[in-house]
Amino acid sequence: MTSPPILPISGNQSAAAVQSSPPIGTPAFRAFITRLSSSISHGFAHRRPWLELVDRTSLIRPDSLSEAASRVRKNLSYFRVNYITVIAAVIALSLLSHPLSLLALLCLLSAWFFLYLFRPSDQPMVLFGRAFSDRETLGVLIVSTVVVVFLTSVGSVLISAVLVGLAIVCVHGAFRVPEDLFLDDQEPANTGFLSFIGGATSSSAAAAPV
Numbered sequence: 001m002t003s004p005p006i007l008p009i010s011g012n013q014s015a016a017a018v019q020s021s022p023p024i025g026t027p028a029f030r031a032f033i034t035r036l037s038s039s040i041s042h043g044f045a046h047r048r049p050w051l052e053l054v055d056r057t058s059l060i061r062p063d064s065l066s067e068a069a070s071r072v073r074k075n076l077s078y079f080r081v082n083y084i085t086v087i088a089a090v091i092a093l094s095l096l097s098h099p100l101s102l103l104a105l106l107c108l109l110s111a112w113f114f115l116y117l118f119r120p121s122d123q124p125m126v127l128f129g130r131a132f133s134d135r136e137t138l139g140v141l142i143v144s145t146v147v148v149v150f151l152t153s154v155g156s157v158l159i160s161a162v163l164v165g166l167a168i169v170c171v172h173g174a175f176r177v178p179e180d181l182f183l184d185d186q187e188p189a190n191t192g193f194l195s196f197i198g199g200a201t202s203s204s205a206a207a208a209p210v
Helices: 011-020 026-046 067-080 080-095 099-117 133-149 153-175 194-207
Strands: 123-127 130-132
Touching: 067 080, 067 153, 080 099, 080 153, 099 133, 099 153, 133 153
Parallel strands: none
Antiparallel strands: 123 130
16 A cells, blocks of 8 residues: 655745744743833832822921932932832933934834844844844944934933933932931832843843743
């Protein structure tokens, strides 16, 4: 008895099978987003009441520069999450008032995420029929970042917004009397909005294919 002939698999079926499979970088990106959202939620859970922040009865002009510096240091430790939120809100409002800068920044961040950070390491980037290595991709992204940040209005908008936010924080911290604040129950300095960086990197590395 002869075995039945084996039918060849057409190229269209192979392409459809490859397209139907999920991208390799999806688990790493999903782990990063999960870690980021959980860290932000954790940070907001430890923010101080906003009414306590804007309590007008506790706003008194400092008598000296050293007293103002001491107040700023204590208030930064106590209202850390609130101050980060204020600076982020100032940056967001500044970018919303400059939509072209916001669009350029979003395009730049998307390029870093999808062309370098979460792109599978075993798949080179192909553009216009040419394959680019990781080093070439990184070089192009760095040059693009320098051009967008320093040669367009994005850099000036971001720097101005950060300076305005820091000025607001320093003025409030200098005038806010911290004697009524309970500074002994502070959370560790490595928790909050920025703690997701190390954890997200390790989660992305763990989710990446071996």
